[in-house]
Amino acid sequence: MPQQLIRKLEQFTRLSGADRRAIWDVASRKGRFLGAHQDIIREGDKSEHVNLILDGWACRYKTLENGRRQIISFFVPGDLCDPHVCVFREMDHSIGAITPVRLAEISRDQLLDLTEAHPRVTQALWWEMLVTAAVQREWTVNLGQRTGRERIGHLLCELFIRLRAVGLTDGDSCLLPVTQVDLGDATGLSNVHVNRVLQELRADGQIVLKGRQLTIPDLETLQAVSLFNVNYLHLDREGRHLDANGPDTARAGCPVPQ
Structure with a gap:
């Protein structure tokens, strides 16, 4: 069920009971x-609806003519896969399931009806899209400037904090169902390089990997060695002035921070 999406959107706006029920319904x-x-959807396909990840992991990716793949982002429960894609004539990237995935398919009309009737949901979706753009900027920095160890550490920090924000961590541990190949395709590193970095992080006690379970004993230390600044995830309720329990100041347009 969509409780992770609701929890995620409430990082930006405290939704009313009616807002939550409307999201739950669609x-x-x-x-x-x-x-x-x-594949959930392939490059070149026409998107007729927005996919909401309810359970499982997926990724956005591009594939070159010679078969090489670049993972552009990971999707975890609560993530909307490109809520704006319905305006495109065709997909310019693919979205594929990493694990078995359960989706909710939300049509363009349903999404329009939801946002027109619930301004705070619209505000929260604007914030969510802006944060998605911020994450993509950070991934560009990761690929262009950080060392291999910093790239992997940074990605692990991001995934852990995103999962924690929607209630999918257990203390200092979380599910990590991606392979070393997936990590390499997301960070521009070879499988050999990824393996070496993970071994180094393990040897230094900065991570523990057992099967598909990741443990980060000291998150602050891993953040420091990975040059990770959490600010780009905007998890400090920057949209709190849109609180549904306060004055109804929400508007249907793009939010302006106050």
């Missing part, structure tokens, strides 16, 4: 299940 109408490594 996210519960049409579902879809895909197995691991299946």
